[in-house]
Amino acid sequence: MRITYKGDYALKTILKLSINYGKVLSIHKLAKDLDIPVKFLEQILLELKRVGFVKSRRGKVGGYFLARHPSKIMLGEIIRFVDGPIEPIACINDNYRGCNDMYRCIFRDLWKKITEQTSKIVDNISFEDLRRRFTDKKFLAYTI
Amino acid sequence: MRITYKGDYALKTILKLSINYGKVLSIHKLAKDLDIPVKFLEQILLELKRVGFVKSRRGKVGGYFLARHPSKIMLGEIIRFVDGPIEPIACINDNYRGCNDMYRCIFRDLWKKITEQTSKIVDNISFEDLRRRFTDKKFLAYTI
DNA sequence: TTATACTCTACTATATTAATAGAAATTGTA
DNA sequence: TACAATTTCTATTAATATAGTAGAGTATAA
Numbered sequence: 001m002r003i004t005y006k007g008d009y010a011l012k013t014i015l016k017l018s019i020n021y022g023k024v025l026s027i028h029k030l031a032k033d034l035d036i037p038v039k040f041l042e043q044i045l046l047e048l049k050r051v052g053f054v055k056s057r058r059g060k061v062g063g064y065f066l067a068r069h070p071s072k073i074m075l076g077e078i079i080r081f082v083d084g085p086i087e088p089i090a091c092i093n094d095n096y097r098g099c100n101d102m103y104r105c106i107f108r109d110l111w112k113k114i115t116e117q118t119s120k121i122v123d124n125i126s127f128e129d130l131r132r133r134f135t136d137k138k139f140l141a142y143t144i
Numbered sequence: 145m146r147i148t149y150k151g152d153y154a155l156k157t158i159l160k161l162s163i164n165y166g167k168v169l170s171i172h173k174l175a176k177d178l179d180i181p182v183k184f185l186e187q188i189l190l191e192l193k194r195v196g197f198v199k200s201r202r203g204k205v206g207g208y209f210l211a212r213h214p215s216k217i218m219l220g221e222i223i224r225f226v227d228g229p230i231e232p233i234a235c236i237n238d239n240y241r242g243c244n245d246m247y248r249c250i251f252r253d254l255w256k257k258i259t260e261q262t263s264k265i266v267d268n269i270s271f272e273d274l275r276r277r278f279t280d281k282k283f284l285a286y287t288i
Numbered sequence: 289t290t291a292t293a294c295t296c297t298a299c300t301a302t303a304t305t306a307a308t309a310g311a312a313a314t315t316g317t318a
Numbered sequence: 319t320a321c322a323a324t325t326t327c328t329a330t331t332a333a334t335a336t337a338g339t340a341g342a343g344t345a346t347a348a
Contacts, residue, residue, distance in 0.1 A: 002146040003233040003255070005306065011251060026324065040307055046326070059315025062324045075254070088262075089147040106278050107155060110219070110265060111147070117261045118232075121254060134250050149337065170293065184338055190295070203346025206293045 001118055007083035009036045010044050014078055017054065018070035018127040019134060024063035044082070051081060070131055076122035086122070087115045145262055151227040153180045154188050158222055161198065162214035162271040163278060168207035188226070195225060214275055220266035230266070231259045 003011075012034050017025060027045060031038040045064055048054045055067045066073070080086065089111050147155075156178050161169060171189060175182040189208055192198045199211045210217070224230065233255050 001232050001258075004304090008233065008251075015250065028324085037307060039309075042325080043307090049325095056325060057315085058313075058323095058325045060321095060323050061316065062314080064325090088145050089152065106159060106274055107152075110269070114145075114262050114265055117265075118258050121258055121261075125254070130250055148335090172293080181338060183340075186294080187338090193294095200294060201346085202292095202294045202344075204290095204292050205347065206345080208294090 001079065001086045001088065002083065003079065004083055006040075006044060007079060009034070009041060010048065010078055010082045011075070012036070013041065013044065014048070014053065014066070014073060014127055015130055015134070017064065017066045018073075018131045021066060021070055021131075024057055024061065024065045026063040030064070047082075048078075053078065053081075069128070071126045071128035073127045074123055075125045075127070075130070076119060079122055086118050087111060145223065145230045145232065146227065147223065148227055150184075150188060151223060153178070153185060154192065154222055154226045155219070156180075157185065157188065158192070158197065158210070158217065158271055159274055159278070161208065161210045162217075162275045165210060165214055165275075168201055168205065168209045170207040174208070191226075192222075197222065197225070213272070215270045215272035217271045218267055219269045219271070219274070220263060223266055230262050231255060 013030055013036070016030060016034060027038060027042050030036070030045075031041045034041075045054060045056070049056055049064070052067055053073065054064050056062065056064050076086070089107075157174055157180070160174060160178060171182060171186050174180070174189075175185045178185075189198060189200070193200055193208070196211055197217065198208050200206065200208050220230070233251075
């Protein structure tokens with residue numbers, strides 16, 4: 001697993017929408033507050049919309065909002081969608097189907113173990129959990 | 145952490161040299177047995193030599209061999225050297241020095257936890273351990 | 289002396305990453 | 319109805335990383 005800028009942006013955006021659940025936030029507002037290039041965020045949000053994480057409203061008071069409650073969106077879902085599989089190496093995905101490479105097979109168990117451990121973390125934390133952590137930390141100096 | 149082809153090649157090469165500890169193997173032999181492009185492996189071995197993982201002998205019966213006993217080479221050392229830090233996201237390396245991005249800070253603990261768990265695996269397995277696993281598996285159909 | 293092997297520097301092709309550009313469609317409101 | 323703010327869509331681009339390839343040079347055992 002490697003989190004790219006795109007993934008980082010997506011996670012921060014979903015968190016922001018979670019904190020503001022119920023409201024509609026414009027791309028411009030999100031991009032400004034999260035320090036993300038507007039046009040890049042635009043693309044990310046369109047993808048997140050197509051797959052059903054967020055919804056949008058056009059026009060004057062338009063913007064984006066979460067399609068589900070933050071408690072129903074797991075961190076791992078966003079990571080996998082934006083940055084691909086959790087696995088540390090590509091070829092583990094098809095479960096080493098037809099693996100006749102003995103050296104690779106020795107490492108296989110390790111990559112699987114790492115994948116399982118990482119998944120256990122990201123698949124058990126929802127954006128509601130993150131939102132709660134956020135408010136608990138009380139970053140009063142910042143504007144939410 | 146993401147293991148690239150280069151990293152995969154390096155790991156398999158060190159394992160091969162561990163299994164054949166005490167012998168000298170040529171690039172050609174290694175490349176052929178491990179199915180790695182010769183000139184690519186050449187580069188990788190030079191890097192591994194410069195940093196002291198392997199040593200080499202030139203000339204007619206030349207080749208490469210481990211600079212240390214397999215029990216003294218940890219998996220994580222090779223991974224970090226070839227494919228960089230274990231962290232799933234780049235900016236965690238400097239420990240978020242001067243982090244005034246509250247959204248990032250929320251994720252920070254997670255990336256640290258994932259990093260710690262992964263490190264715990266790769267930093268506690270030596271190539272001697274891997275060699276033992278290999279012989280225990282008794283892949284008799286293959287040529288070691 | 290020669291065959292075999294490592295050494296070194298440079299080059300290249302492709303994919304991924306991280307954007308940027310601009311025109312079109314929608315919608316609330318004055 | 320006009321318009322301003324907003325999303326939508328398609329294309330393009332620049333930079334970097336990845337995965338090699340090429341070729342000339344150096345060392346060494348027999």
